[in-house]
Amino acid sequence: MQKEEKRLKVLHLISGGDTGGAKTHISALLKGLNKMIDASIICFIEDTFYEDLHKAGVPIKVFEQKSRSDLSVIKRLTDEIEREDYDIIHCHGARANFIALFIKHKVKKPFVTTIHSDYKLDFKDNFYKRFVYTTLNQVALKMFDYYIGVSHQFRDMLIDRGFKRDRIFVTYNGIDPYSTEEHLDKKRFLERHGIKYNGEVIVGILARLDEIKDHHTFIEAAKFVLEEEDAMFLIAGEGANEEYLKELVKKYGLEDKIKFIGFIKDPYSFLNTIDINTLTSLSESFPYVILEGAKMKKPIVTTEVGGINRLVIDGDNGFLVPVGNVGVLKDRLLTLIRNSEIRKAMGEKLFKAVEDKYSYEAMARSHIEIYNNILNNGPAILMSGYFGFDNSGDDAILTAIVKDILDFRPDARVKVLSRDPNKTEDLCNVSAANRFKIRDIIRSLKATDILVSGGGSLLQDVTSTRSLLYYLALMKLAFFYKKPVMVYANGIGPVNKSFNRRLVKRVLNRVDFITLRDEDSRKCLEDMGVKNRNIQVTADPVFTLQAAPAERVNIIFQDEGIDKDKPLVGISVRHWKNDELLVRELSKVIKYILENKDISVVLIPMHYPEDLKISQSILDKVDNLNCHLLQEKYNVEELMGIIGELKLMVAMRLHSLIYAATQITPMLGLVYDPKVDGLLKELEVPYKLSVDNISEKEFLKVFEDAWENLENTKKIIETKEKNLKLLAYNNIETIFKIVGK
Numbered sequence: 001m002q003k004e005e006k007r008l009k010v011l012h013l014i015s016g017g018d019t020g021g022a023k024t025h026i027s028a029l030l031k032g033l034n035k036m037i038d039a040s041i042i043c044f045i046e047d048t049f050y051e052d053l054h055k056a057g058v059p060i061k062v063f064e065q066k067s068r069s070d071l072s073v074i075k076r077l078t079d080e081i082e083r084e085d086y087d088i089i090h091c092h093g094a095r096a097n098f099i100a101l102f103i104k105h106k107v108k109k110p111f112v113t114t115i116h117s118d119y120k121l122d123f124k125d126n127f128y129k130r131f132v133y134t135t136l137n138q139v140a141l142k143m144f145d146y147y148i149g150v151s152h153q154f155r156d157m158l159i160d161r162g163f164k165r166d167r168i169f170v171t172y173n174g175i176d177p178y179s180t181e182e183h184l185d186k187k188r189f190l191e192r193h194g195i196k197y198n199g200e201v202i203v204g205i206l207a208r209l210d211e212i213k214d215h216h217t218f219i220e221a222a223k224f225v226l227e228e229e230d231a232m233f234l235i236a237g238e239g240a241n242e243e244y245l246k247e248l249v250k251k252y253g254l255e256d257k258i259k260f261i262g263f264i265k266d267p268y269s270f271l272n273t274i275d276i277n278t279l280t281s282l283s284e285s286f287p288y289v290i291l292e293g294a295k296m297k298k299p300i301v302t303t304e305v306g307g308i309n310r311l312v313i314d315g316d317n318g319f320l321v322p323v324g325n326v327g328v329l330k331d332r333l334l335t336l337i338r339n340s341e342i343r344k345a346m347g348e349k350l351f352k353a354v355e356d357k358y359s360y361e362a363m364a365r366s367h368i369e370i371y372n373n374i375l376n377n378g379p380a381i382l383m384s385g386y387f388g389f390d391n392s393g394d395d396a397i398l399t400a401i402v403k404d405i406l407d408f409r410p411d412a413r414v415k416v417l418s419r420d421p422n423k424t425e426d427l428c429n430v431s432a433a434n435r436f437k438i439r440d441i442i443r444s445l446k447a448t449d450i451l452v453s454g455g456g457s458l459l460q461d462v463t464s465t466r467s468l469l470y471y472l473a474l475m476k477l478a479f480f481y482k483k484p485v486m487v488y489a490n491g492i493g494p495v496n497k498s499f500n501r502r503l504v505k506r507v508l509n510r511v512d513f514i515t516l517r518d519e520d521s522r523k524c525l526e527d528m529g530v531k532n533r534n535i536q537v538t539a540d541p542v543f544t545l546q547a548a549p550a551e552r553v554n555i556i557f558q559d560e561g562i563d564k565d566k567p568l569v570g571i572s573v574r575h576w577k578n579d580e581l582l583v584r585e586l587s588k589v590i591k592y593i594l595e596n597k598d599i600s601v602v603l604i605p606m607h608y609p610e611d612l613k614i615s616q617s618i619l620d621k622v623d624n625l626n627c628h629l630l631q632e633k634y635n636v637e638e639l640m641g642i643i644g645e646l647k648l649m650v651a652m653r654l655h656s657l658i659y660a661a662t663q664i665t666p667m668l669g670l671v672y673d674p675k676v677d678g679l680l681k682e683l684e685v686p687y688k689l690s691v692d693n694i695s696e697k698e699f700l701k702v703f704e705d706a707w708e709n710l711e712n713t714k715k716i717i718e719t720k721e722k723n724l725k726l727l728a729y730n731n732i733e734t735i736f737k738i739v740g741k
Contacts, residue, residue, distance in 0.1 A: 008037040008371060011086040013077075013096035016043025016050055016062065023049050024288040025116070025150075026092065028175055030058045032364025037371075042080070044073060044095060048265070068095060068133075071102060078106045088112060088371055091144075094119070094137040101140040110374050112146040115154045118283045121212050146374055148367075150285040151307030156422065165421060166431040169370045172307060174363025175291040177355045183268040190273065193261045200232045201337045204274030206267055206289050207281065209239030214280045214303075214324065219245065221329040223252050229337050233258040236270050271296045275343060276336050281305055282323055294354040299346035301332045311358060317349035378411030379739045382448035384474055386456050386467075388418030388435070392606045393542075393655030395427060396636040397455030400541035401488065402428045404732045415444055417474075427635075441477070449739045451478040454488040455517075455541055457675055459508075461500045468500055472507045479510060484738050487514040489541050489731050491654075491675045493524035501528045508532055512738050515731050520678040536734070539727035542658045545640065553641035562602060562628050569593070570643055570660075572604040572651040573618070574611050576672050576691055583614065587621035588696040589703065597707075600626045604642065606653045608633040648706060652691065654679060661721050666713035668706045670694070683720045685713060 010033070014026060026041060030053070033039035040059035043050055053060045063073040063080075077099070081089065091100050091113040104111050119137050141147075147168045149155040155168050183189075190197045203222070207213040215235060222233045235245070235258065242260070249258045264270045267289070271277065277293035277300045284306035293300055294311075300318035302308055312318040319332040336343050383401065386394045398416065405412050414431070417440075418424035421432035433440040445451065451474065458471045478485045487508065495501050505528050508514060513534040516522050522537050547553070557564050571590070573582060590601050603619060605611035612629075619629045634642065643649055643656070644663035651657050652670040657679055660667045669680045669688040680688050687706040689699060706713070 009086045010039045010088045010090055012041040012090045014043050014092040015095040016045035017047050025173055027053055027056055028360035032360040036368055074102045078103050081107045094133050097140040098136050101143055110145045113144045114148045116150055116285055121283055153306050154285055171366040173286045173288055174358050174360040176360045177295055181268040183272045186273045189269045195259055200230050202232045202274045203276045203278055204234040205278045206236045206270055208237045209241045212282050214282050215245050217324050217326055218280045219248055220326045222258055224330040225333050226257055231337050235260050236264045238263045267292055271298055291354055294350040297347035297351045299336055299343050311353055317346050317353055376411040378413055380413045380448045382444050382451050383416040383454050385454040387416055388420035388424045390608055392639055394456055396542045396655055399428055399636050400545045401454050402430055404544055408732045445478055445481050451483055451485045452488045457491040459492050459504055461495050461497055472503055475507050485511040486738055487511055489515050489517045489538055491517050492521035505529045513734050518678045518682055538730045539724040540658055541728055543662055543725045543728040547640035547644050548637040567599045567647040568602055569599055570602045570604050570646040570649045572606050572656040573614055574652050575614055579614055582691055583617045585694050585696050587618050589699045590622045594624045594626050603629040606656050661717055664714050664718045666710045684716050
């Protein structure tokens with residue numbers, strides 16, 4: 001009889017005196033988690049938090065403390081954890097963190113805490129609490145194994161304060177967008193609070209009355225709004241700043257228009273009553289009041305803090321204002337007060353955004369991924385490459401490799417050496433370390449099962465010997481720590497300097513396996529005398545990627561003002577040896593094409609913003625309404641989707657041509673490097689020009705040939721692309737054969 005697999009068990013610890021967002025977060029999280037794992041919660045105060053979660057069916061217990069210094073719960077908690085055999089202890093807030101400090105050494109379990117706010121500001125309004133509780137919380141935080149920030153800004157805050165980057169995860173708050181919440185209608189709610197209503201637009205703010213929420217700015221903006229329009233302002237909440245704020249309103253003589261209604265037990269009654277939701281905080285993570293307001297389809301005007309801008313798109317589904325800026329806040333409120341259609345449209349869009357990305361189930365799945373990452377013993381893979389430089393081609397390589405690794409082994413732990421670890425972590429949802437900090441590199445190498453030198457033309461000295469030496473030194477360091485090394489789908493060469501060639505030969509003869517993206521790279525290694533027996537020609541990893549959905553691509557074309565009804569020709573160029581010649585001749589070609597064919601041209605920067613400058617120079621010379629330049633920076637999948645809409649792609653950069661091949665888009669290559677010529681040969685595409693001596697006459701001849709043979713080229717590329725995709729997947733299998741896990 002097969003043994004039943006044990007379900008993941010997680011114990012959450014929290015004060016229990018929590019209200020507002022903390023209560024909503026735990027309730028939503030536990031509701032989602034318990035559909036997939038066993039999750040329960042213990043709190044230390046029996047209050048409305050316990051009562052409400054108990055009624056909601058959340059597994060919750062109270063281990064009551066008589067005071068914060070009462071440590072009698074320690075023994076009881078330790079016994080509970082051992083008896084129930086929890087896999088992870090997950091804490092929320094200063095009190096739970098402090099208690100964990102005393103039980104962590106007693107139980108052999110990983111401890112994780114969620115950072116819901118800037119912990120240095122949690123007791124900002126009370127000197128004693130700030131001095132004692134904030135200090136104790138900072139001490140407790142240092143002993144945790146892992147951290148979860150509820151926004152990327154909080155992750156960055158922890159990194160800046162010395163917490164280890166690879167111990168910090170990010171997840172965003174979620175909510176059940178479909179559950180029916182009991183609430184009073186507007187008339188009954190206002191009557192309950194003794195508020196006379198004459199049909200004005202109601203602006204509301206639901207937040208504790210503390211300095212961190214900056215109600216002062218809200219009241220100042222309200223004063224200026226009321227000088228121009230009739231409206232009502234409701235302030236819901238309690239806190240240390242209450243008397244000061246009431247005095248401020250009294251000073252302005254606005255008691256009849258700005259109402260304080262105290263603590264609200266039923267936030268949905270408040271949110272149903274107001275017409276405009278507002279938040280003026282100095283600091284936030286990803287506040288629930290915006291999600292709750294979105295559920296009621298209320299437009300939001302909020303300060304741009306924390307992770308709010310991941311949900312609220314300024315001017316589309318809400319308004320973002322600078323912290324403390326009374327003037328901008330006043331203007332945005334007036335816009336919404338004066339236009340009910342804008343209010344309705346923004347509320348609908350905000351609800352749709354929450355529905356798509358910020359449901360409680362998505363939050364729960366994100367937590368389970370984090371828990372599994374903490375607990376798993378899957379292979380650790382360290383990636384090295386030209387990552388974190390805002391180059392679309394290298395971003396595509398990394399995206400493809402990470403995707404393929406995790407598809408093959410979901411329990412694999414991928415870490416990336418990057419110039420900009422933050423960008424890399426955002427791009428691929430991986431852990432990253434600074435590629436220029438030797439301590440980070442050594443720590444990462446010691447912890448990995450394999451070094452993967454991944455993709456691109458890393459081993460060449462045409463652009464830089466320094467870059468070549470960096471990657472070879474990294475491999476030698478891996479040898480020192482007895483770590484296997486794989487060169488992954490590289491394009492090799494040219495390597496021209498004799499010293500560099502000898503060094504490449506010496507290092508590559510020692511690596512465990514080499515896969516190459518083309519036959520020319522194999523010949524290059526052969527010419528340098530590399531005799532490693534484990535060499536295989538595969539294909540570029542990018543062939544395994546999928547383009548963004550058509551709906552997203554259509555939105556991009558609309559935003560960029562590009563008419564898709566006309567056939568589109570894409571042109572992607574980069575800085576090279578003679579930009580003046582390239583810009584002059586290419587501009588002439590584009591002018592001729594636009595004057596003689598019913599098409600549009602789209603200039604596509606691949607390395608942002610480096611390629612933007614030369615593309616703008618071409619656009620300025622062409623000066624034709626049918627020539628467009630993509631102004632925004634788009635991710636790999638979006639660029640692939642854009643190129644998939646083209647009739648022909650004219651390009652210099654290798655990966656712009658690979659993107660075209662993945663979308664079966666005919667191409668014309670502008671050859672500045674042997675790797676571009678190599679790809680065109682592999683695809684059997686004959687249409688190419690050397691950029692070193694480019695001319696309008698020659699360009700037009702090749703362009704006309706390519707244009708007349710679009711369908712035939714598509715058939716050739718389609719056949720080749722299928723084979724290259726299969727070869728690209730071979731790279732992944734090789735990693736795990738080497739690791740042996």
